[in-house]
Amino acid sequence: MNYYVLGPLLVRSESAVPGASPPAPAAGHLTAPKPRKVLALLLLRANLVVPVETLIAELWGDEPPASAHTTLQTYILQIRRMLGRILNACPERVASEILITASGGYRLHVGPNELDLHEYERLAEEGRQALSRLDDVEGAALLGRALAMWQGGALIDVRLGPVLQVEVRRLEEGRLDLWQQRIDAELRLDRHHAVLGELGSLAARHPLHEDLQAQYMVALYRAGRRTDALEAFHRLRDTLQNDLGLEPSQRIQRLQHAILTADPTLDHTQTRADQLVYAELP
Structure with a gap:
């Protein structure tokens, strides 16, 4: 499975051509705004439990409906079905291994190299380490590779609620800081x-x-x-x-x-x- 958040929100099977820019939506791609918000937030906090209260705040702000918990469960079911179609996996496997119900929330399991955000963060950290060793050539190259992973703004096609707005702002500020560090290195390299x-x-x-x-x-x-x-x-x-x-x-x-x-x-x-x-x- 391949997930993309540094640009449009997309999910593709591993059979997709690597490096597609941007990849085409997979079968079963979510189109409804609210389930896409849930998926986006689960991906930005991949492998961590996202509390139900946080998801509800993202979806409805300070005025959730009485049916918020039930409706959220429906959105989770829709996401599981979409993932199951892409993986050709039964609902039970998706619920037990991928989008897991945890104590007080949900956790989306993402493996190594599956999420573009994780690869971006890995390259960024390696680039910063190279700069700290005074290796501007390697540092600039690594930071350039990290920045090249962006396909526009983060979650550019998702209607951001209050929680995602904070998350996306943090990502964009970090991207700008990385840009500055890379340009600093490029200037030092004449x-x-x-x-x-x-x-x-x-x-x-x-x-x-x-x-x-x-x-x-x-x-x-x-x-x-x-x-x-x-x-x-x-x-x-x-x-x-x-x-x-x-x-x-x-x-x-x-x-x-x-x-x-x-x-x-x-x-x-x-x-x-x-x-x-x-x-x-x-």
Whole structure:
């Protein structure tokens, strides 16, 4: 069985072609919004017991109907039937081995390499470990492989309730942090030309994110586009002032000054992430 949450919510049999992007829905694919929410939450907490109260909160918020428990059981049955069709397994096996009723909740058993989220987290952790060993080449490659597993936003085709909203926000924030770490490594490897397009897109999507804006400014400067780097600073300043009534942080202002004066510190590509040029300028 293969499960996908880093993009559309999908379930496929193991006979599917590996690396399909995105995979086609399997037979018996759930279409009703509420059962899809239940499946999504069970997958995000795969191999853990998800309490009934948590599932009910996701489905109905603070105002569940009197029939909430019975209706949830119906959704669980629908998911089990869908899994059984995909696996060609009897309902008893699905209930005892895959989607299991546990004390106070339900647990979806997911094996190794079955869930894209688990593979993403494995690659991300290996990439971070490589960076901690000062191996930027391996770290950047591993983080790049992790990020390439995303097919759009997490659970992009699921109507998120309050619990899933928190879970998806956590995933998206972690993805953005991983992007920054990978770009830091790429900049230290003097690959500013390679990341310029990606950074430009990220900077446009996160106009108030000072770290991304700073990375973009550094990459532009190193690519010989000092005027564009200064324009990026002015866009950030205008956005901060107009949206929040704030001025850029001191380190961003120091970066602007360094770009204006062509400070040679900006060309030190091997500076570590925690001593990145825009944080350490005089």
